[in-house]
Amino acid sequence: MKVNFNPAKGMRDITPQEKEVRDYVEGVIVSTYKQSGFELIETPVVENIENLIGSKGGENLKLIFKILKRGEKLDFAKEGLTEEELADLGLRYDLTVPLSRFYCNNRASLPAVFKSMQVGNVFRAERAQKGRYRSFKQCDIDIIGDGTKAAELELIATTAKALTALNVTNFVVRFNDRRVLKSVILNCGFSEEEFDGVCIVVDKLDKVGLDGVAKEMKEKEYSEAAILQLVKALESINEKGTKCLAQYGVPEDVVSDVEEVLNQAREFAGGKYDVEFDFTLIRGMGYYTGSIFEIAYKDLGYSIAGGGRYDEMVGNFIGEKIPAIGFSIGFERLVNQLMDEKFKVPNLDKVVLLYEPSDRYIDVLKKADELRATGCTVAVYEKAKKLGKQLNQFADYGYSKFAVYSGQETEVKDLSTN
Amino acid sequence: MKVNFNPAKGMRDITPQEKEVRDYVEGVIVSTYKQSGFELIETPVVENIENLIGSKGGENLKLIFKILKRGEKLDFAKEGLTEEELADLGLRYDLTVPLSRFYCNNRASLPAVFKSMQVGNVFRAERAQKGRYRSFKQCDIDIIGDGTKAAELELIATTAKALTALNVTNFVVRFNDRRVLKSVILNCGFSEEEFDGVCIVVDKLDKVGLDGVAKEMKEKEYSEAAILQLVKALESINEKGTKCLAQYGVPEDVVSDVEEVLNQAREFAGGKYDVEFDFTLIRGMGYYTGSIFEIAYKDLGYSIAGGGRYDEMVGNFIGEKIPAIGFSIGFERLVNQLMDEKFKVPNLDKVVLLYEPSDRYIDVLKKADELRATGCTVAVYEKAKKLGKQLNQFADYGYSKFAVYSGQETEVKDLSTN
Numbered sequence: 001m002k003v004n005f006n007p008a009k010g011m012r013d014i015t016p017q018e019k020e021v022r023d024y025v026e027g028v029i030v031s032t033y034k035q036s037g038f039e040l041i042e043t044p045v046v047e048n049i050e051n052l053i054g055s056k057g058g059e060n061l062k063l064i065f066k067i068l069k070r071g072e073k074l075d076f077a078k079e080g081l082t083e084e085e086l087a088d089l090g091l092r093y094d095l096t097v098p099l100s101r102f103y104c105n106n107r108a109s110l111p112a113v114f115k116s117m118q119v120g121n122v123f124r125a126e127r128a129q130k131g132r133y134r135s136f137k138q139c140d141i142d143i144i145g146d147g148t149k150a151a152e153l154e155l156i157a158t159t160a161k162a163l164t165a166l167n168v169t170n171f172v173v174r175f176n177d178r179r180v181l182k183s184v185i186l187n188c189g190f191s192e193e194e195f196d197g198v199c200i201v202v203d204k205l206d207k208v209g210l211d212g213v214a215k216e217m218k219e220k221e222y223s224e225a226a227i228l229q230l231v232k233a234l235e236s237i238n239e240k241g242t243k244c245l246a247q248y249g250v251p252e253d254v255v256s257d258v259e260e261v262l263n264q265a266r267e268f269a270g271g272k273y274d275v276e277f278d279f280t281l282i283r284g285m286g287y288y289t290g291s292i293f294e295i296a297y298k299d300l301g302y303s304i305a306g307g308g309r310y311d312e313m314v315g316n317f318i319g320e321k322i323p324a325i326g327f328s329i330g331f332e333r334l335v336n337q338l339m340d341e342k343f344k345v346p347n348l349d350k351v352v353l354l355y356e357p358s359d360r361y362i363d364v365l366k367k368a369d370e371l372r373a374t375g376c377t378v379a380v381y382e383k384a385k386k387l388g389k390q391l392n393q394f395a396d397y398g399y400s401k402f403a404v405y406s407g408q409e410t411e412v413k414d415l416s417t418n
Numbered sequence: 419m420k421v422n423f424n425p426a427k428g429m430r431d432i433t434p435q436e437k438e439v440r441d442y443v444e445g446v447i448v449s450t451y452k453q454s455g456f457e458l459i460e461t462p463v464v465e466n467i468e469n470l471i472g473s474k475g476g477e478n479l480k481l482i483f484k485i486l487k488r489g490e491k492l493d494f495a496k497e498g499l500t501e502e503e504l505a506d507l508g509l510r511y512d513l514t515v516p517l518s519r520f521y522c523n524n525r526a527s528l529p530a531v532f533k534s535m536q537v538g539n540v541f542r543a544e545r546a547q548k549g550r551y552r553s554f555k556q557c558d559i560d561i562i563g564d565g566t567k568a569a570e571l572e573l574i575a576t577t578a579k580a581l582t583a584l585n586v587t588n589f590v591v592r593f594n595d596r597r598v599l600k601s602v603i604l605n606c607g608f609s610e611e612e613f614d615g616v617c618i619v620v621d622k623l624d625k626v627g628l629d630g631v632a633k634e635m636k637e638k639e640y641s642e643a644a645i646l647q648l649v650k651a652l653e654s655i656n657e658k659g660t661k662c663l664a665q666y667g668v669p670e671d672v673v674s675d676v677e678e679v680l681n682q683a684r685e686f687a688g689g690k691y692d693v694e695f696d697f698t699l700i701r702g703m704g705y706y707t708g709s710i711f712e713i714a715y716k717d718l719g720y721s722i723a724g725g726g727r728y729d730e731m732v733g734n735f736i737g738e739k740i741p742a743i744g745f746s747i748g749f750e751r752l753v754n755q756l757m758d759e760k761f762k763v764p765n766l767d768k769v770v771l772l773y774e775p776s777d778r779y780i781d782v783l784k785k786a787d788e789l790r791a792t793g794c795t796v797a798v799y800e801k802a803k804k805l806g807k808q809l810n811q812f813a814d815y816g817y818s819k820f821a822v823y824s825g826q827e828t829e830v831k832d833l834s835t836n
Contacts (some may be wrong), residue, residue, distance in 0.1 A: 004466060004468070004469070005519055005522040005523035005735065005736075006523060007461070007462050007465070007523070008462065008464050008465055008466045008507050011462035011464055011465075012462065013459070013460070013461055013462075013520050013523055013524055014459060014460035014461075015459060015524055015527060015528075016457035016458060016459055016534075019457075019459055019460055022460075023458065034795060035790050035794075035795050035796070036786070036795075036796065036797065036798075037768075037770070037795055037796060037797020037798065038797075039434035039437075040434060040437045040438070040441065041431070041432060041433060041434055041437055042431070042432035042437055042440075043425070043431055043432075044425050044426065044429035044430065044553055045463065045553070046426050046429055046483070046509075046541070046552075046553060047425070047426055047429075048422060048426045050422070065464070065485050065486075065488075065507070066485065066486040067483050067484065067485055067486070067509075068483075068485070068486055068501065068504060068505055070483075070543050074501070081494050081499065082494070083486065083492070086486060086504065087486050089426055089483070091464075091485075101423055101425075102431050104423040105423035105425070105431055106431060106433055109433060111799075111811060111812075111815060112802075113799055113800070115797065116434075121463070125488050134464075135462055135463070135464060146800070148775065148779075148800075149779065150773075150779040150782075150798075150800070153779050153780060153783065154779075154783065154798065157780075157783050161787075264778070264779060264780040265780075267780050268780045268783060268784070317423065350455075352455070355568075357566065360682070361566075361567065361568040361571050361572075361682060362571060362682040362683075362685050362686050364568075365571065365572065365575055365686060366686070368454070369579075372453050372454070376453075377452060377453050377454075377455055378453070378454065378455060379454065379455020379456075379533065380455065380568075380572065381529075381531055382531070382564070382566075382568070384530075393529060394529075397529060
């Protein structure tokens with residue numbers, strides 16, 4: 001059999017060196033969240049396909065990995081087969097849809113306001129490209145059952161704290177509200193049906209500029225008058241911020257909500273990072289209903305965390321009104337950036353204990369356990385003929401000390417001085 | 419849309435209480451393995467389907483979750499569609515096949531003897547039943563590149579150590595060798611082709627007894643003479659252990675290998691757990707080539723860890739001889755057993771800080787951070803009208819202390835004395 005050793009397209013293997021960094025980063029994030037009272041839960045990577053397809057996942061719905069039915073349920077004899085008839089399960093494309101299902105399923109045993117944390121891989125069959133994978137890790141915190149601004153503030157403050165704990169400081173929090181977007185865009189003369197399409201163009205403002213936005217809107221044949229209004233609004237909001245929102249039809253209470261969150265979040269940041277209102281922040285998920293926000297690297301421009309309010313998803317499941325809001329760290333981008341910066345995990349002593357084939361192995365293992373009792377890591381390997389070369393290799397693998405087994409006389413030495 | 423809140427069949431949600439136990443157990447296992455010099459790696463849950471189908475996974479190959487091709491690759495127009503034409507990916511059914519592929523893919527950057535650790539979920543479309551899931555976690559350690567008995571001994575000693583660190587002590591290590599099985603079974607007069615089938619029946623000895631085994635073999639129409647021989651051999655091995663293996667055609671060097679591992683492993687155990695030779699230990703995977711072993715709960719009978727030598731899998735991939743051996747803890751069974759025994763995770767102080775809607779939220783958050791600086795967990799929640807009831811709930815969720823926000827005067831009290 002000819003075997004392809006590469007991981008499947010868009011998937012990847014994680015080597016010990018990278019895994020060490022990843023686990024350290026995950027550990028810092030999880031302990032920051034845990035200390036703030038968020039509770040870890042776990043949901044399966046495989047979900048019933050109806051729950052995925054039926055969610056408002058926007059473009060992500062096109063990227064679902066679907067799992068073939070099994071056994072008798074898989075009927076090839078049927079004419080005109082479709083994907084729907086062939087697949088009954090799918091891999092999750094985010095952690096929010098599974099969380100909503102989880103909450104509905106386990107509500108009886110959860111507190112009225114549930115602060116949840118999830119860390120896990122999600123799957124999207126995107127066109128694979130450098131730095132973009134089809135399976136990637138997300139670290140989410142969500143608050144279900146709290147419709148007040150306290151939830152926005154806690155999520156933003158806690159996510160920023162997790163990044164700060166990793167010495168990531170050069171970032172900016174961007175904040176917007178779907179209700180602001182909707183009011184302004186409709187106020188300019190676009191229709192409800194045009195709203196999503198207009199958002200997609202506005203999202204490109206920082207890449208293509210105002211002229212580019214206007215040009216693309218004309219190509220898409222939106223009303224000239226509405227385009228003109230929107231360009232004016234974009235200029236004015238860019239200049240004056242939230243102060244001018246009321247004149248574009250945004251209700252007073254929405255404006256004051258947005259300003260209140262911005263003010264308190266800024267105060268909590270205490271100048272360590274910026275908190276900005278950004279009308280061009282869109283975020284693709286159709287399930288967002290209010291605040292939307294992200295954290296972006298200041299210099300690099302791209303976002304490392306994103307989230308928002310999705311007050312209708314959980315409620316729709318069970319026919320009640322249940323507010324919900326979440327913030328998700330894109331773990332891969334964060335780790336990639338840290339790896340690029342040659343991030344080093346604080347290291348413990350790693351000792352390699354070498355033995356000869358003639359040594360009784362169990363005696364060697366006992367000696368290793370004796371050394372481990374002092375708290376260090378001790379790996380046991382057979383001594384190579386070329387000891388110097390072998391020791392250099394272990395130094396490369398991050399070992400700092402070595403010992404050659406010789407019973408009671410076994411002595412631990414620094415690898416640098418061999 | 420009518421929504422089913424249950425996880426997909428055979429999958430499950432993990433609540434905060436269970437997650438806490440699981441993470442503690444995983445943490446103890448991983449740190450034990452890490453301290454012994456095993457290096458954590460990660461492989462994707464999704465593999466190219468050829469690599470799964472082409473592996474010697476025995477019965478597990480029938481249980482693979484297959485993923486539908488996407489886009490143009492999925493051609494419904496074709497006549498006589500088969501699963502092979504529809505699926506290009508699958509979910510891994512164990513961690514050993516991905517590890518072998520990983521090793522071949524990353525060999526250049528790995529040490530000559532690679533001691534690997536993997537923790538992750540595997541997927542098998544088994545008939546769902548109580549306590550048996552279609553997605554479950556395994557914790558594997560493997561040694562690739564060491565063909566000596568040192569590898570058997572280190573895996574057994576280290577896995578036993580991880581269990582002991584969790585205060586699981588009432589277990590027994592069972593040890594056998596595929597070469598012993600083969601020699602004895604062929605020596606009794608069975609053919610090479612009959613070997614796997616005979617093993618399946620011998621596997622049932624502890625359930626159906628010697629008579630049951632003989633009866634089932636007769637039903638399967640094996641040679642009467644061979645059956646008679648095998649029954650005698652089973653009796654004799656049961657009585658005399660490894661001492662009588664030579665007379666059933668097991669080569670001297672295999673017998674002495676087995677005895678040597680048993681002796682040294684027993685010595686390392688130091689009476690804390692038993693290490694037994696068990697000729698009826700079979701283990702289903704077709705890829706095992708030498709030693710096979712498991713750890714079972716003494717009273718409960720079922721196994722919590724299993725493994726063996728698979729000297730041909732990695733080598734076959736790249737056309738070289740590369741010895742390999744692994745030991746896998748069945749995480750779910752271990753956790754279920756600990757949960758049944760009301761296992762308690764060593765707990766840190768958890769404080770709930772309550773606020774009124776009239777408090778400025780960011781001041782509350784700042785106070786929470788002050789309290790966290792002492793190392794405890796502080797969760798922030800709005801104060802309910804019925805404070806007593808609310809505090810009782812938090813006590814149920816594992817909180818030990820509470821405070822009602824009142825600026826500088828905020829005072830932390832014990833929950834038990836509210």
